Amino acid sequence: MLKINDLHASIEGNEILKGINLEIKPGEVHAIMGPNGSGKSTLSSVVAGREEYEVSKGTIDFEGEDLLDLDPEERAHKGIFLSFQYPIEIPGVSVTNFLKTAINETRKAKGEEAMPANIMLKKMREKMALLEMDKGFLSRSLNEGFSGGEKKRNEIFQMAMLEPKLAILDETDSGLDIDALRIVANGVNKLKSKDNAVLLITHYQRLLDYIVPDYVHVLYNGRIVKSGGKDLALQLEEKGYDWIKEEMAI
């Protein structure tokens, strides 16, 4: 589904990603862990198409298509979703209106008719129940005055509505208390299928207790320096990152 090959990317002249290789197949859950400043969020931004980052080398292939040629919205239309670490506030635009626009723009890009309002509403109710969200949520201004936990829950709600093929969850666990974490993780698990994939970006093992990854990768200084199964995350939790640095002699 996603194939990243020797990806180099920089911002304002500083190279952050220095040769990333990663392959994600349908049905898989991957986790990327790593210390602060290792390039985790840069990787998610580059895949989503944020323009400040300059890709100097390498390719990103998504279902046989070169993603780097596409605008961010075109990547979204192809089924790439990024749950933001810091979701953005848009005053005066309700959650409903935002989602309606997002869904219908995506459908338009695919040459489909707009989703009938009653079907959309039904779907919204269903997904809100899944994430144990309050009805009043829909008419609030997008992310404005939301608590940290509400913002993250809203990201996963949007993911549930947009049904992406590849969901990148950038530190979705930060700012969540343990109950909210359980609800959000439960939502993600229910949305998982053999046809879609999830890329989790996180500092901590605790999210991985709920969403169990097939693969764990350690990102350090712009490269994936170690990959393994879910046990790797436990090792990291226990020993920190230093042993990897030693092992890799970096």
Added chain:
Amino acid sequence: MSSEEKLLEEVTGSEYKYGFYTDIESDKVPAGLSEDVIRIISAKKKEPQWMLDWRLDAFHKFNQMTEPDWANVTYQKPDLQAISFYSAPVQKKKLGSLDEVDPELLKTFEKLGISVDEQKRLTNVAIDVVVDSVSVATTFKKTLAEKGIIFCPISEAIQEHPELVKKYLGTVVPKTDNYYAALNSAVFTDGSFCYIPKGVKCPMELSTYFRINEGGTGQFERTLLIADEESYVSYLEGCTAPSRDENQLHAAVVELIAMDGAEIKYSTVQNWYPGDANGKGGVFNFVTKRGICEKNAKISWTQVETGSAVTWKYPSCILKGENSIGEFYSVAVTNNHQQADTGTKMIHLGKNTKSTIISKGICAGKSNGSYRGLVKIGPRAENARNFSQCDSLLMGSSCGSHTFPYIETQNKSAKVEHEATTSKIGEDQIFYCNQRGIGTEEAIALIVNGYCKDVLNQLPMEFAVEAQKLLAISLEGSVG
């Protein structure tokens, strides 16, 4: 130039959709302003002597006034001797029905997206259309007449309802109020007149559509709206003009009278030609709008201003009667080289008077937008209340936004609140929308409409949709 600026320039560089010119024969007086010209205008309109005398008095007063320069705008002062003060599409005879309107004119209306055909209209709106100096069509006159409502061109009202015009004309905006109001009083050619009788709720929206067609002309319309005791009316106006290299002058006066317990809702969607991307041409929009509220009356001004090269406009309320209410909701967009100095005056004279001001400025390109507002509480205005909120949204880094609030209170029991914010459409917001599949143009429209929501919500439903589209067009370059 950063990528964000480039992007913004790209999406904000739009063209004007209504810039066509209709080739219709017009009857135009030679350029220039003099007593003779005023006599010609008055004679063409077959006006009674009192009206001519009123105009001449205004003209003499105007001659002693000078053009004000306190507004935060710069422009070349219009040469009044180069303007033709009267231009009318030629029509063979007085129109009995819409079928007799010049087909070229009807085509113009179609292009503008306004249907004057009563049979085909779905929405409940009566329209008066003013092209250049005269009114060419008024719809639904009969339906309104059944309720005793008068809705007609002001030139017709001068002939048929002289007692009303004589009694109220110039009572809210006196001839000497300001330079352009005095000019308008001397040379105004047409505009709408409306009278709602006691206790009548007007069953439909009343609307006037203004269009400047001819070159070398100005438009000086005059609107007089009288809502008698306990009546209600919602009134809309819209305006466009062809794209021309020269600057055209539009100096209008609007007077509203809300008697005891009456309510007037006055909405404007102003889309005069703003000039090209380099600031050449465009309409000078110098307008005086004011309403007076008697006891328990309410006047609500809502404006969406997207056009004109230079705008100078302060729809105001004189809250004379006790418990009267004044409201001002405004969205003012400037792009390219447009300049706008706009706001309101809320003059509290009566006890327990209340006013609300919500102003949303949006500046893009190299434009300049200013909010200028006065809240004045008179010595007898016990317990007067005002709340003002003035926000500005900047797009790019070459535009300017300014706020000039004036507050004068002469009564200790008054409560006046003023809030102001300035924000920028961030790259973050646009990227967030993009990531959800929303393209940049659509994203800007969404963000801007969200920002203006409190004002757009005040517009009648079908107008709000129009206004949203207009905002998108003026900011996005998505010209059809």
